[in-house]
Amino acid sequence: MTQEKVLLDHGSGGKVSHSMFSDLILPLFSSPELLQQDDGAVLDIAGARLAFSTDSYVVDPIFFPGGNIGDLAVNGTVNDIAMCGAVPKFISVGLILEEGFPVEDLKIILESMARAAQKAGVRIVTGDTKVVPRGKADKIFINTSGIGVIPPHVQVSGANAEPGDAVILSGTLADHGITVLSTREGLKFDSDIQTDSAPLNGMAQAILNSGCRVHVLRDPTRGGLGTTLNEIAAQSGVEILIDEACLPIRGPVRGTCELLGFDPLYIANEGKLVAFVPQADAQKVLEIIQDNEYGKEAAVIGRVSRKSPGKVFLKTFIGGTRLVDMLTGEQLPRIC
Amino acid sequence: MTMKYVEEYRDPGLAKGLAEKIHGISKKKLRLMEVCGTHTMSIFRHGIRSVLPPGITLLSGPGCPVCVTAQKDIDAFVEFARLKNVIVTTFGDLIRVPGSGSSLGREKAEGADVRIVYSIFDAVTIAGENRDKEVVFCGVGFETTIPTIAAGILMARQAKLDNFSVYSANKLTPPALAALMETKGVDINGFILPGHVSVITGTNAYRATFEKYGIPSVISGFEPIDILKAVLLLVEQNEEGRPALVNAYSRAVSDEGNLKAKAVMNQVFEVCDAVWRGIGGIPFSGMGLKKEFQAFDAALKFGMDLPHVPEPRGCACGQILMGLKTPEQCSLYKKKCTPMTPVGPCMVSSEGSCAAFYKYA
Numbered sequence: 269m270t271q272e273k274v275l276l277d278h279g280s281g282g283k284v285s286h287s288m289f290s291d292l293i294l295p296l297f298s299s300p301e302l303l304q305q306d307d308g309a310v311l312d313i314a315g316a317r318l319a320f321s322t323d324s325y326v327v328d329p330i331f332f333p334g335g336n337i338g339d340l341a342v343n344g345t346v347n348d349i350a351m352c353g354a355v356p357k358f359i360s361v362g363l364i365l366e367e368g369f370p371v372e373d374l375k376i377i378l379e380s381m382a383r384a385a386q387k388a389g390v391r392i393v394t395g396d397t398k399v400v401p402r403g404k405a406d407k408i409f410i411n412t413s414g415i416g417v418i419p420p421h422v423q424v425s426g427a428n429a430e431p432g433d434a435v436i437l438s439g440t441l442a443d444h445g446i447t448v449l450s451t452r453e454g455l456k457f458d459s460d461i462q463t464d465s466a467p468l469n470g471m472a473q474a475i476l477n478s479g480c481r482v483h484v485l486r487d488p489t490r491g492g493l494g495t496t497l498n499e500i501a502a503q504s505g506v507e508i509l510i511d512e513a514c515l516p517i518r519g520p521v522r523g524t525c526e527l528l529g530f531d532p533l534y535i536a537n538e539g540k541l542v543a544f545v546p547q548a549d550a551q552k553v554l555e556i557i558q559d560n561e562y563g564k565e566a567a568v569i570g571r572v573s574r575k576s577p578g579k580v581f582l583k584t585f586i587g588g589t590r591l592v593d594m595l596t597g598e599q600l601p602r603i604c
Numbered sequence: 605m606t607m608k609y610v611e612e613y614r615d616p617g618l619a620k621g622l623a624e625k626i627h628g629i630s631k632k633k634l635r636l637m638e639v640c641g642t643h644t645m646s647i648f649r650h651g652i653r654s655v656l657p658p659g660i661t662l663l664s665g666p667g668c669p670v671c672v673t674a675q676k677d678i679d680a681f682v683e684f685a686r687l688k689n690v691i692v693t694t695f696g697d698l699i700r701v702p703g704s705g706s707s708l709g710r711e712k713a714e715g716a717d718v719r720i721v722y723s724i725f726d727a728v729t730i731a732g733e734n735r736d737k738e739v740v741f742c743g744v745g746f747e748t749t750i751p752t753i754a755a756g757i758l759m760a761r762q763a764k765l766d767n768f769s770v771y772s773a774n775k776l777t778p779p780a781l782a783a784l785m786e787t788k789g790v791d792i793n794g795f796i797l798p799g800h801v802s803v804i805t806g807t808n809a810y811r812a813t814f815e816k817y818g819i820p821s822v823i824s825g826f827e828p829i830d831i832l833k834a835v836l837l838l839v840e841q842n843e844e845g846r847p848a849l850v851n852a853y854s855r856a857v858s859d860e861g862n863l864k865a866k867a868v869m870n871q872v873f874e875v876c877d878a879v880w881r882g883i884g885g886i887p888f889s890g891m892g893l894k895k896e897f898q899a900f901d902a903a904l905k906f907g908m909d910l911p912h913v914p915e916p917r918g919c920a921c922g923q924i925l926m927g928l929k930t931p932e933q934c935s936l937y938k939k940k941c942t943p944m945t946p947v948g949p950c951m952v953s954s955e956g957s958c959a960a961f962y963k964y965a
Contacts, residue, residue: 273713277700283944453722513616528722529954531649586619586828588651590964596943597700 277597281491282534284597305503306426307348307486310418317420319354321345322413330377330407332451334462337410338377340538342384342392343467345412347487350469351541353424353476354416359385361395362411367402377408388467390414416469422476428483429504433572434550436543438471438557439464439565440516441493445535446524461520464562466539471560475543480553484544487537491595494533496542497580498594505577510570510592512584533582534595544572613827614650622832623655630839633659635791637927639777640798641668641955642826648964650828656835663927664957666780666880667798669744670697671925671949671956674879675913677744677773678703678949683908684740684771685711685718691734693727694742696720701952704913708742724756724770731760731768740902743772747804750774750891751865754872757893757900769902772892775878777801778809779889784926785817787883792927794820794838796831799853804869806861807851814849825853872897881949882915882922921948924957931961938962 277284294302301309308321325341342359349356361381365374385392443464450461468487475482484504488496501508517532525532539562545553550568557563580592638644644664647653653662666672682703685692692708699709699720712718717737721727724741731739743753753770760768777798784790797810802823814821820841824834834852841847851857869891878890893901903909915921919941920934931937931950941947943959950956 273710275709275713277709287944455722529645582651584649584651584828585614586616586650586652586655586832587623588654590648590651590654593963 275597280595280598281489281536282495282595282597285491286594304425304427305499307351308354310352317418319349319352319416319418320413321348321352322411323348324409324411326406326409327448328406329448329451330373332448332463334447335465336377336380337408338379338381339384340463340465341410341412342381342388342390343465343538344489345414346388346390346467346469347541349414349416350472351424351485351487352416352418353422353472353485354418355473356388356390356414356416356469358393359390359412359414361392363395363397364405364409364411365397365399366405366407367399369407374408384467388469419476424476424482424485426484426486426500426503429500429506429508429544429572430483430546431506431572431574432547433483433544434547434568435497435508435510435570435572436545436550436554436557437493437516437567437569438468438541438543438560438563439539440518440521441537441540442517442521442525442532442535444538445492446521448536450524455524461518461524464537464539466562468539468541468562471557471563472541474556474560475553478552478556480549481546482543482553483546485541487541489538490536492532492534492536493542494531494580494592495595497592500544501580502578507573507575507577508570508580509573510580510582512582514567514569516565516567533592547571613825613829615829618829619655619832622829622836626660626832626836626839627657629843630657630659632842634793634839634842635661635663635927636794636796636835636838637663637665637792638796638831639665639667639781640801641671641953642800643796643798643824643831644668644957644960645955646826646828647831648960650831652828652831655832660835660839663792663930664924664960665795665927666784666883666925667746667777667801668950668953668955668957669746669749669775670701670953671921672775672780672880672883673698673701673744673773673949674881675704675915676879676910677771678707679705679910679913680771680903680908681708681742682706682711683910684902684906685716687738687906689736690738690740691717691719691730692740692742693719693721693730695722695744697953697955698742698744700946701949702946724753725759728756728760728763728765728768731765732763735767737767739768741768741770743770743774745774746777746798746801747869748800750873751804751862751869754868757872757897758868760900761897766899769900769905770893771902771908772873772890773878774873774891775880776875776889776891777805778813779886780880780883781810782813782816783883783886783889785813785819787926789928790926792819793842794822796834796838797821797823799823799825799830799856802851802853802857802861804862804865807849807857807859809861810849814847818847820847821849823851823853823857825856879912882925916947919948921950921958924950931958934958
């Protein structure tokens, strides 16, 4: 932390966020669970293994095509717990509301949270509401935390990727980030992009209960697939090579990225997972994902080796190879 | 939005064929410069270097507008942000670029009203919505961007917005190429000329420079097939000793360019001298507001005339932009200068060569 003020980059999920986590937060809160740096903490309590995770939602705008801040907040925490290999059970909801926020909008958001919880099969069991003076918060912020139970046979972690693993992505990239961005900026495109926000616990459980060996499950949210793969490569000490031609990306999303100079590898997803499984199990796991309503466009996108530990590479459309580094800070639209 | 005319230019079979042709005819060691930052990005993103023969070196030129913006201009943007009652509007690339003491991003964190816009027209709209405040637009761009900045100023004049102004650090491409050729030690065997800029300028804008220096020059689009084709043409010209000025982006570029855009640009702006970061002053390479539009000149309006500031010690951005050094040859690269702690703008802009090397190489 060489800079004295918090910058927006500190919230990007990329390198700048990581440096704040490792230089400022981790030393002060050091606990073995936090050190694991997975999507949630895995806790041994009275003979049971529980996954515990929290996330705050400050998305602007709060309503966007395909969803709103409410279902996003439920699905996000459900997914973080599911990526620990757990069956999500209970969710807490903390609301921070700005004075003057329309109750009508709040009702719409709460209703979609209730629907999302029902769909994911979790119960909202505790919560808190605070109101701050006008201008002290932006409409509504939501924090959700959740608890899930990890079945005895499940052993997944970002540190478990092994050479020879296939990397499977459950669907198209960058839908959420591009939807929010184009709604926020009023970019009018002749397209039907919408958020991919969805609960992935059903898909995760189908994979984990299939009898296939599963080493890593992770949802590439903030920071995008590029950042998530870098985290896994570092945690597991392996090289990951992905193939650009295999990456599913919708045409309008790709077009918007081209126009603004964004790399879809670094754009947020809210309803996608990556699974690392031994090559021998890859086809079966792929079929299981494709059978799920949120995994129709799943694809095997890469493989793991021991060549350059900690690095991620991309084989490009034209057969070249390049490094996929971790995102630094927020991607900034280019001039020309 | 559909991606017609893009997939065709990323076809693996075509790319393989072009790469094989280049390998087949390439004998000489060649240093080819892609002038435009968007080319640099595309070359790295598509892994084009990795499919070329080892004897061909691609150098990034002075074609990333953020990278060639003088330190004093960045300082001016920061000063505007510090003024009370001023909204600074800017393209996103400039937010992190460090001036002598601060950046627009820092000032924003301190409470300054700095807003990222995607077009100058958004800045004009902001001015219309905030008549009690001054709105300054940071004008940083080449021929691609300058006509829209001119159109924005015309729009502001039409709407009688006396609270809107532009700080023009705009620059022209052909004079920079000529200056590069005159610089001692510069060793370049061919130019990959910028596609977007050429859409506006037309092929003819490069003719004088080509005729004077006889350097192989190919105007190229930005897809991998475009760039491989341009490299092939430059290698052919070099191997056969027949330099030429070729427009290989004829689906977008004409000889005359976009006459309407040029007319709008020349209605509002006139050619002036400009300081390029790392390169220095280049005569007739800038675009300043004409006298009749001086009411929209932020530098005049606010008396913003900062002294020239030397670039940070050790920063080799200037030599890198002229192809005299590669980012790896800069003593600060990956040590003091990283995307998280950039010293020079080549590390900040997504199209800067140092950022591209750091991110992709």
